[in-house]
Amino acid sequence: MTDITPEVQEAIDRVRDDVAALHSELVRYGLVVWTGGNVSGRVPDADLFVIKPSGVLYDELTPANMILCTLDGAVVEGSPGSDRSPSSDTAAHAYVYRNMPDVGGVVHTHSPYAVAWAAYGEPIPCVTTAMADEFGGEIPIGPFAIIGDDSIGRGIVETLSGHRSRAVLMKNHGPFTIGKDARDAVKAAVMVEDVARSVLFSRQLGTPNPIPQPAIDSLFNRYQNVYGQDPTGSLN
Secondary structure, X not given: OOOOOHHHHHHHHHHHHHHHHHHHHHHHOOOOOOOOOEEXXXXXXXXXXXXXXXXXXXXXXOHHXXXXXXXXXXXXXXXXXXXXXXXXXXXXXXXXXXXXXXXXXXXXXXXXXXXXXXXXXXXXXXXXHHHHHHHOOOEOEEOOOOEOEOHHHHHHHHHHOOOOOOEEEEOOOEEEXXXXXXXXXXXXXXXHHHHHHHHHHHHHHOXXXXXXXXXXXXXXXXXXXXXXOOOOOOOO
16 A cells, blocks of 8 residues: 555545545435446545445445545555445546646536436526526536546546536536535535526426626625635635
8 A cells, every 4th residue: 555644544534434425415315326426535635536436335335445546546555445446437537636636526426407408418507596606607518428538537627627617517428516625516416406407497488587697796706705604715
């Protein structure tokens, strides 16, 4: 196993606990079925991240079977869980962490309403105040990419670089979200499904009313920097 200081090991243990527990939120909010989807979290002050093992039932996920990886996507040999294969999206997560240093968490789900938009291949327009608050505008569409290498990661980075949204709908696949940490990325995954559902319902009634850009900017700034007990600003 790579030499790891006690301070970094303590950070790894915290991220293991968080990532393992946060997978239950994906189940709680109906964002995944069977073993699909994944959460990862960057280890602070280390070129490492923790991610779910591939094909393991959510009820069986524990901190001990989360997998520690380098930012190249390689499993850290000798660490707990290293005898299992990491998520099939590991290369994509690793690419995001290498190229977006402010990102501390990445989430992928197969939540049905967001997947419907991804299959249709159209961004979700910003037509609700909740979208303006959380995403600062539309939720964009990323390119079609094959699972298994860093193609998905490249699409995520290309689409979200310079964009206020913390979510991207990868075409014909589904949503990926980023955040300051794993919890923040899970929140974005929950919210993208919520707005995907609401805007789809609105489309069934007709053409949704757009929100003027100055109002979107004002709502986003208020929510990111004023709302709540301890506002910390947007990821971007």
